[in-house]
Amino acid sequence: MAESVFDPEGPLNCPICLNLLQDPVTTSCGHSFCMDCINKLWDREANRGVYSCPTCRMRFNKRPALSRTKVLADILEGMKQEAPAGPGDVTCDVCTGRKLKAIRSCLVCMASYCQTHLRPHYESEAFKKHKLVEASPNLQQQICPQHHKALEVYCHDDRKCVCVVCMVNEHSGHRMVSAADAMAQIQEELKIKQRDFLQLINDRDGVVQQSEEKLDLFKRSAQAAVEHSDNIFSEIICSIQKRQAEVRENIRAQENKEVRDAENHIQTLEKEICELQEENGKLEQLLETEDHIYFFQNYSFSSGSVQYNSSRDVNNLTFERAEQCLSELKNHLDEVCEEHMGRILNKVADVRIFKETERFQSIHQSEMEAGMEVQIWDIDDDFIYG
Template sequence: MAQKGIQLDRETISCSICLDLLKDPVTIPCGHSYCMNCIKSHWDEEDCKYSYSCPQCRKTFTARPVLLKNTMLANLLEELKKTGLQAAPADHCYAGAEDVACDVCTGRKLKSHKSCLVCLASFCEKHLQRHYESPPLKKHKLVEPSKKLQENVCSRHDEVMKMFCRTDQQLICYLCSVEEHKGHDTVSAAAERAERQRELEGSRQNIQQRIQDREKDVKLLQQQAEAINLSADKAVEDSEKIFTELIRLLEKRSSDVKQQVRSQQKREVSRVKELQEKLEQEITELKRKDAELKKLSHTEDHNQFLHNYPTLSPLSQSTSSIHIRPLSCFEDVTVAVSEVRDKLLDVLREKWTNVSLTGTEVDVLLPQPEPKTRAGFLKYSREITLDPNTANTRLLLSECNRKATVMKKQQSYSSHPDRFTDCWQVLSRESLTGRCYWEVERRGRVYVAVAYKNITEALLLISLPR
């Protein structure tokens, strides 16, 4: 509350010329108070030296008033200064180079709070008060501060332009409307603004709708990108699992082959060693027998030789001869594994095209601008020829099947399942895809349209009236 009181006192004891606290306050006959130097300078600068006016109420005085110091205001100011009342507005209240300055302020100008389209002037908060208090001024149109107020003044008649010439598409004043713009389609600037405001709102609605459509498209593309990422991640994950399973299967088969080979190796080596031991035992026995026979053969006593000879044990049956095959015990295994490898490589080469990265492309076509000139259309031009197998028998095709003419006499076309029999129509041979453009020269009524021969083939349809 104390701060509010200080603010109220400050407005009361401020000079409306310098907008600062009163210095050497003086009161003129109308009751308004100013700094002595401010009011002196103001009257010194006035063009007319036969009357003097109050800067606030505009009351005039024939004789220049004698200025006497207002002692009560001076004492009040001294007391308020002791309470901490600031001597000047904050710097941010003054108009800078980019701001709109108050047109009433003298000396250092304050920022404008509003601009008046009737007064064609800008006012700070203090000088704007009269527009809120005076009934005639209340009717004025106030807008945000503008530096372009003079653009509303007719350069020819120095009048505010309140009318709009639709013929010449320019703002005019009333005098313009009865002189050089006489007879033109003229309306008030407010009426033209209302009309263009409606157009503007329509344009905004169109823009907002397009923004919504594009935002939907962006959302769809984001969803598409997310779907692509999810699909790719799943494909990579599934592929890694499959290849991991395949690697594990190959490792298991490799382990099985290794185990089978080692097992067979152990059995074969064991059998060979068993035969080797038998042969070594037989060799030992034969050597012992040979030694006995050798000893007996050296006996000199014939009787003793004949006596001991029958006691010799007979030779045991000899082991069958061993036939060693060429060393190729496990070559078949190597051959078999090589065949598996070759078949696997063949399968990979044959099927890899199906596994290669041929993912579905995102088919997104941004809308292309509509052509405005014939040259722009010709970029999409298509050469059309007519299909004789579809032409009705009342149509004559000529000029390399590019011209169709209605004939009174039926033409002798061969029978064909695609021929029109009830309607005087003919299809083009060419299929039309994407954006297409063609030109047709005609005499009489000719209907040109796009038809569908089947679900995949779009054809040009030309129909002539009966």
């Protein structure tokens, strides 16, 4: 059973368990009990064949029928839903001890009530004309500070709420209407503005969806462009490396050929030098001899016997001209790359997701006139990876 928070003899407590009624039922004599409590009591009395009311001791010859009390059950159910007031909640001004959360405030009583203590305002004729509002922590703000009356009238001229005394005094002759009617009229105007806001929200939802689709396409296009550029530059690098290997191979082949020919030529020259030195030695002997017989015997042997090969001229000793051609190729490639890179970067800069259009500039202007500082951007329908 629930813990009792009332007088055990109070109307909301079971006379048997003395706790708050649980599943309340009423006997034919008009007394209320927990269904389980009264049934268990009468089960024990069943052996005697006589049933009695625990409250008034009325006896019944047969077990009485029990009727569920809906009003009482609803009150108790509401009490179950009541919670202690938390930080920031308006507290009930009647509760003692544990303060419950207030659900309504009365502008006549200038007090706030929980669901239990609010019941007299609904059940008693004395409170029928009291003004109930949503629980407010600042009731004084709803009361005229000068006349201590509820601010129930709205003055159109001064655009403020006033009390009935202010209406006939300071605001005499002004356009007046009840605060409730003025609020209803303004709320209708706000509903129209709210529809405009909802329409703007829907428009922006559509723009957001399109933006997300375009953004996804943009990202995929950027990734494809990066991969394509990587492939192209890889192919260019491979092509350059291939031609680099070709030039290197040709230089080495030409080097080997010319070195081989030069070494053969040097060997031939060195052989000729040896032969010439040998013949020169013989000539020195002939020139130094005084024996004319020896001179003439050896003269015929040496004269005109040596054959001289003409020397080969040395030409294009270095690869300087080839290096110059390579430097020219490099400069030319730099110029071509610079030209194409400029075009490529311009094309990259042209790829955009959004652009401000005249249509949305017009909407933006209308919103500014309506006091809504909202900037809108349109999707660039021409977006495409180029």
